[in-house]
Amino acid sequence: MASHGQPSANIAYDPLPLTTEDHASNALYNAPPSPDPRLTSFHDANNMQPGLLPEETSAIPAGAAQPRFMAAPLYDQGGSMTRDSFASNSIHGGQPSEYGSVYALNDPRGGPYRDDPSGDGYRDSVPMSPVGHSRALNEKNDVYAPPRQKSRKTMLIVAAVVALLLIAAAVIVPVYFTVIKPKNNAADSSSPSDDKDHTGTAKPTATKTPENVVTGGDGSIITMENGETFTYRNKFGGYWYYDPNDPYSGSGKAQEWTPAINETFNYGIDKIRGVNVGGWLNPEPVRYLFFLVVILACTHDPFYAPALYQKYFPRAVDEWTLTTLMAADTAGGGLKQMEDHYRTFITEKDFAEIAGAGLNYVRVPIGYWAVEKRSNEPYLEGVSWEYFLKAIKWARKYGLRINLDLHAVPGSQNGWNHSGRLGNIGFLMGPMGYANAQRTLNVIRILAEFISQPQYKDVVSMFGILNEPSGSPNIGQQQLASFYFEAYNIVRQAGGGSGADKGVWISLHDGFLSRQSWFNMFPNADRVSLDSHPYLAFGGQSAAPMSSYADTPCSAWGASINETMAGFGLFNAGEFSNAVNDCGLFLNEVGEGTRYEGTYTKAATTRVGSCTPWTDWQNYTPQMKTEIRQFAMASMDALQNYFFWTWKIGNSSESGVVETPAWSYQLGLENGWMPEDPRDADGTCGNISPWTPPLQSWQTGGAGAGNIPASVTAQYGWPPASISRGDAVANMLAYTPTGTIQTLTASTVTAASGEHVTHTADPGNGWNNAADNSPMYVEISGCTYLDPWVDPGTANPGACAGAAAINRRAPAPAPIPNPLITPPPTA
Structure with missing residues (x-):
């Protein structure tokens, strides 16, 4: 086959047959000769000039013209023909093809047909037909009547089998052999399923994927662990890849413009177009209000699996109370209900759909109980980690990268329900503030060592070490910066030091402090991103129509984000949504109403209007959908690197539908208010106060990375001198x-x-760096500790404190133990 841009005149093609047998009469008759391209009649019929093709008589019988192709000719940049063929733009009989002048070969977008469009980098390449399908088969059947045959049924069966085999070869073989093979340290992140889940319930038997089928594109069939199947849809040239002989291969590719997992993602140039899977491994019932306005933005995470909490309404207000009530409800399923939620709320199909939506990153929030919990804490320990392992496998398969987000820590970093327990702030605050921070550093270290392993670091490529700490007005920036610096050193040690191939990117939330206050705080810090969560929903409520918000993200965030990219380095919006008011089920707090309708019970509010027009998405007008989509695209362009909150929202158990539509990417995509191609957002804001890439070398792990001045260590070294509301x-x-x-x-x-x-x-x-062998923080024998969530105003008891406890060390470094194997995930 001629390569792209190369002439194919040297290829000898079989001549057209000049005789045909009439099978009914066994008679032979002469077929009419092909028209001579040098005749005016041929020129008129096909818009071709006589004499364009060279004289060719080597294999053409007298009376027949040179054979011609049906495909359009390719052109080089100079405009000359690079292939000796004719393109017919005249269809004789039947209906015109929607794909252009020739059936299925010419796309209306104008892009040329290519055998492997995913490999050449052209955005407008025409994707190959899915296995077992043809775009123009019906058109061809309408135009070409089948010839008389001895056995029409037999011939049709044979033709169908041959066509399917050819199409399968055309799709599977090129993708498989052009996929970049990964490094030799490959293995599989998934675990084999045992026969029962954690409660002893038998699991369904999975249907196996056909042997040796390791990759596929748009239209391929996926069989999940539970035996269910779905059709993979990706119109952006992406493809899935999973080979049981090489299960840690990073060959999956989300879209043609996104680097495959085993290719380099150029941060600052390649954009993070991501989405959260909120409410999955860290279920949240409500959004607990923290009224803070920073450039029209207030923030904390809304809940997105309402039915899970509605069963225990109104007693379940956070995961602490939810798991407590579940455990006591043995007749209703006990804690198995939580694992049922993990198993069903987000599945492999969601990850496939995220790639098919044109997105390339997934932010996965987890609680500290994925790693460990204490005996008096009610959470389901370790099980969410097993499902995170599934997320790694699915992300790798579909070419998605993961931002692992530590969403909840001991004592709570902000007092909101998504931190695990609603109420007090016990992290870096109050008498248990320091101890809780030490325990959190244990969790960060264990997670960092795992995801820094070569099997995982290219998939779990970013680590959000602490979600939404209340730096202002509670914890304090000095204390938070000290914690961040210690966590940074822990993650870098887990990766083996500084450098582009040493572990993962680190995402630091701004703590509700100005982004400018973080500029130059950690000069030369290696691969660190600053995270903010800009929301409009929790500022002042307004009766203004959706159309009035068309450019708000551009004016509110655009210039500030570009300033951050220049002054700090990589910026990422870990959360944002389409909400411009607080309308939605449980958006503020369980049963606490909304400000928009004047029903909020936590503060005096004045009714602005009814929430129904905002939440009744089944009756959105086309204009409303267009206005929401405009707002979404303005947000995407202004934020540049982002994670929409969230991919999906569970239905209300009462109404049976989503009641917070402004927060669901999936729902918006299905109903027309999210862009089908996120690249359509590029340029929406007109590039306000532009930042010019690339990032500084040290910011991406290049020259100078990790050379942090000694003055930074002196100012922000761990531990801080004091704890807020502590001592x-x-x-x-x-x-x-x-x-x-x-x-x-x-x-x-x-x-x-x-x-x-x-x-x-x-x-x-589970432990990437064997040289990282310092022991873990544990309780001092004989000491009595307060509740991690104790009121931070409680007096410090003083016992078991002091320099002796802080500086106590083991007689010798504890050896790294044999791995504590995590039980395999359930189906």
């Missing part, structure tokens, strides 16, 4: 670093009967 750290309750190292690991990939697996993949031991 000098030397007098605070503390843990001692003498504990055994805990690891998180994935189970090895083992071959099921009949699968073509030739080796067992190594999932790693």
